[in-house]
Amino acid sequence: MAAELDPAVLAGDRALLERSSTADRVADILRARIAEGFLSPGTKLSEDAIGTALGVSRNTLREAFRLLTHEKLLVHELNRGVFVRVLTVQDVVDIYRVRRLVECSVVRHLGAPPYDLANAEAAVEEGERTAGDGDWRGLGTADIHFHHAVVDLAHSRRLTELMTGVLAELRLAFHAMDNPREFHEPYLGRNRELLTVLRAADLVKAELLLTSYLDDAERQLVRRYSETIALT
Amino acid sequence: MAAELDPAVLAGDRALLERSSTADRVADILRARIAEGFLSPGTKLSEDAIGTALGVSRNTLREAFRLLTHEKLLVHELNRGVFVRVLTVQDVVDIYRVRRLVECSVVRHLGAPPYDLANAEAAVEEGERTAGDGDWRGLGTADIHFHHAVVDLAHSRRLTELMTGVLAELRLAFHAMDNPREFHEPYLGRNRELLTVLRAADLVKAELLLTSYLDDAERQLVRRYSETIALT
DNA sequence: GCATATTTGTCCGTATGTATA
DNA sequence: CTATACATACGGACAAATATG
Numbered sequence: 001m002a003a004e005l006d007p008a009v010l011a012g013d014r015a016l017l018e019r020s021s022t023a024d025r026v027a028d029i030l031r032a033r034i035a036e037g038f039l040s041p042g043t044k045l046s047e048d049a050i051g052t053a054l055g056v057s058r059n060t061l062r063e064a065f066r067l068l069t070h071e072k073l074l075v076h077e078l079n080r081g082v083f084v085r086v087l088t089v090q091d092v093v094d095i096y097r098v099r100r101l102v103e104c105s106v107v108r109h110l111g112a113p114p115y116d117l118a119n120a121e122a123a124v125e126e127g128e129r130t131a132g133d134g135d136w137r138g139l140g141t142a143d144i145h146f147h148h149a150v151v152d153l154a155h156s157r158r159l160t161e162l163m164t165g166v167l168a169e170l171r172l173a174f175h176a177m178d179n180p181r182e183f184h185e186p187y188l189g190r191n192r193e194l195l196t197v198l199r200a201a202d203l204v205k206a207e208l209l210l211t212s213y214l215d216d217a218e219r220q221l222v223r224r225y226s227e228t229i230a231l232t
Numbered sequence: 233m234a235a236e237l238d239p240a241v242l243a244g245d246r247a248l249l250e251r252s253s254t255a256d257r258v259a260d261i262l263r264a265r266i267a268e269g270f271l272s273p274g275t276k277l278s279e280d281a282i283g284t285a286l287g288v289s290r291n292t293l294r295e296a297f298r299l300l301t302h303e304k305l306l307v308h309e310l311n312r313g314v315f316v317r318v319l320t321v322q323d324v325v326d327i328y329r330v331r332r333l334v335e336c337s338v339v340r341h342l343g344a345p346p347y348d349l350a351n352a353e354a355a356v357e358e359g360e361r362t363a364g365d366g367d368w369r370g371l372g373t374a375d376i377h378f379h380h381a382v383v384d385l386a387h388s389r390r391l392t393e394l395m396t397g398v399l400a401e402l403r404l405a406f407h408a409m410d411n412p413r414e415f416h417e418p419y420l421g422r423n424r425e426l427l428t429v430l431r432a433a434d435l436v437k438a439e440l441l442l443t444s445y446l447d448d449a450e451r452q453l454v455r456r457y458s459e460t461i462a463l464t
Numbered sequence: 465g466c467a468t469a470t471t472t473g474t475c476c477g478t479a480t481g482t483a484t485a
Numbered sequence: 486c487t488a489t490a491c492a493t494a495c496g497g498a499c500a501a502a503t504a505t506g
Binding site: 059063066070094095097098101102104105106109154156157158159162166 | 291295298302326327329330333334336337338341386388389390391394398
Binding site: 278279280290312313 | 490
């Protein structure tokens with residue numbers, strides 16, 4: 001069954017909401033808590049508990065819920081409330097199907113260099129830094145940033161937006177991995193290699209690397225993920 | 233400046249909203265009015281005017297606005313309200329960038345036949361029927377259905393959803409075309425040809441046809457669209 | 465299976481802040 | 486600068502559905 005939220009988790013966040021639109025800020029907070037894993041998949045988000053914890057009205061909170069539901073981080077069950085999304089194995093498979101199609105196509109059609117690889121470079125460095133600190137969850141974030149930067153090379157607002165959503169969903173699956181170091185660490189070197197190949201504008205090789213990267217990650221994630229789900 | 237909505241346009245729709253979820257039905261009505269062009273790009277949708285016209289509460293209406301905003305048919309400006317989206321030429325270019333990348337990749341990676349081309353076949357027949365009736369706006373819809381069916385061949389929920397949104401946006405641009413027959417008619421035969429090639433599982437040729445189709449359509453649409461926008 | 469308490473769904477009225485004429 | 490219109494956010498009310506004992 002769904003775990004119930006402890007309102008104390010959010011008590012410290014009240015100070016954060018002194019900017020732009022309240023519902024947006026509430027959504028930002030909840031999004032961050034979900035990304036960090038404080039609110040794990042399957043958790044029920046009670047209107048009363050969270051509304052009280054953050055000191056916002058029900059209407060405003062429900063607006064924030066709607067925003068996150070549209071982002072597919074929450075699911076709404078009629079007359080039952082909202083819950084942190086629980087991905088199915090099919091979701092994971094579909095996410096990698098999309099990643100393969102989009103990321104590989106972007107690389108394939110990059111055209112003539114030079115490419116602006118600054119963000120990709122920064123993401124790899126972020127990964128090396130977090131790995132050095134033993135921050136394996138941060139390494140997962142850096143990995144997501146790297147692949148986001150690759151998609152950004154297409155300079156398409158809609159593709160960028162699509163991948164923002166898809167990668168946020170993917171993070172939900174990452175939480176199911178009980179050994180994040182074992183999972184994320186090997187891909188840091190592969191990202192570095194891909195960056196080097198991109199710098200050399202060897203698009204054919206880059207696409208090959210990317211394909212095998214995604215195949216491996218999907219295989220690994222689906223195996224471990226389905227095991228974890230089976231326990232629930 | 234933004235045209236103001238005449239509440240009388242929606243008066244007849246009050247009878248339509250006597251079913252399931254109110255916000256969904258309001259969104260259905262507004263979506264249809266936008267697709268038909270009754271609510272044209274740039275029109276401001278006042279909460280009071282539409283709420284009164286349809287007899288629904290502000291909260292319900294705002295939920296409907298949110299649904300359509302997420303579909304990118306409306307845009308929300310903080311403290312100013314919601315408006316029917318006005319696409320820029322860059323939007324049109326980006327839409328075709330995404331279409332090229334997604335549709336061509338889907339076709340390229342179709343794998344071994346047989347493919348389920350029933351929906352694509354139905355869409356071509358829909359196009360032939362509407363063209364026969366001289367319903368050129370309907371022909372545009374049929375064209376969208378055809379390309380949606382092509383993307384569906386990838387069996388990816390997320391890609392299908394992406395294209396649903398992108399093609400709905402594209403329809404906003406279609407309204408700028410003052411001669412829909414001239415624009416849509418030539419593509420009916422090209423869709424039929426693409427269908428034939430797909431049936432023969434000649435994926436290389438299919439991708440070529442699709443690429444030239446999209447290049448032509450984009451060029452034509454961007455030219456006419458930028459002229460029309462220039463007049464506003 | 466039933467009755468009760470809790471939670472959500474829907475809507476209203478109002479106070480406050482913001483943009484525009 | 487003032488007035489008007491509108492959007493934001495809150496709190497409360499009541500019905501309906503769900504969960505719990």
